[in-house]
Amino acid sequence: MTNSGRSEDRTRRSTSEAPARTRRKRDSLNRAVILEAAEAIAERDGLDGLTFQSLGAELGAHPTSMYRHFKDKDELVLALIDSLRDRSYLGSLVPTGDWREDLRIAARVVHEHYLRYPQLAQQMASRTTRMPREFSNMEYTLQAFLDAGFDHADALKYQRVFGNYVRALSSIEAASRCLPEQVRREDELAWRMQFERLDSADFPAITAAGQPPLSIGDASTFDTGLEVLIKGLEALAEAAADQG
Template structure:
């Protein structure tokens, strides 16, 4: 019929589905992303997702791998020595975790096992190798850097999810209150109470990265 319009069919593939779940994670940080919700966003039946991913866990792993890929691509453009480039990579991991919190929060328990994740490993190892580390020292430094970055970035992402998408800059307090505890029994906590309450998640992340990289530099 002249003048009629036919809805354009979406040609699904793995990359398009990962794009969609990441966009939902950014737009709806506290919402639980399901295949049904993804189908609605893509304009397809939810069952279409199963032709590309066996389950939600496999899809989440693919999304995590994409975030790893993005962090490496951005860090490759950084300038400076091994430390500056590694810091750029690690800070980008934190930023992406806060941008896509419901996906990044799963990073503490799900291993992406994909090319983006392996590229991230290679990037970290290469920078530490440039710093002069070899053998066991190289592997221990890699474990410290990667383990801390993964755990703390996932924790910050979980905070965003739990607080309805607020504080996506990592500014949620590390210690929100000491409650009714009598701090006179804990003299150092009492002395530094204001400073401790001023620490936020991103400050903890930066402090941890600095401490590890200071050790590598030494």
């Protein structure tokens, strides 16, 4: 037998022995199944790796079948964000009768949520889903500001300030967690070494502190900032009451 004949024979045997690739039944796909696969891909490969093609490979379905449930990737990502919020927030945002404690609860739930899903933190911080879970969260925090005694205009303004603080710091910490462990360790070491070399004549305030500033992911920073913010809101609420 010639070499070409052997090659063709091997090819035929390989083809016949290879397991047939099975496709998912057309009616077995739904939004919940797709979102579960999207979450797995986003956590494993990041948002850049989340495509309809990668979803098709994950689910054993043709990529175009995703369009029957989501018009594009953006709609898919927003739906994923909302479904993850449901998982994290549902049952947690319960009014306590103390607007300060309500804000603490809201802030900590969001903070923990971002650190639980760091790959999606930037999208969660900067996008609006316009879905029921988002509006429920807004209702909870806005009511806390109204309970503090602010009128609707100020309540909306301070709600935005509060929300931006919580999302910004949470997303910064989440971004740090997305870095490879070795990179984080090297950054921390380099920061400390550079601090020790600073000239007190050039940087008197920094060197007088006697130790490097807290790291980005320091566990106490978020709660400290939250309490500073709440103290400021208390003062503003008292001033508004005095003027009223």
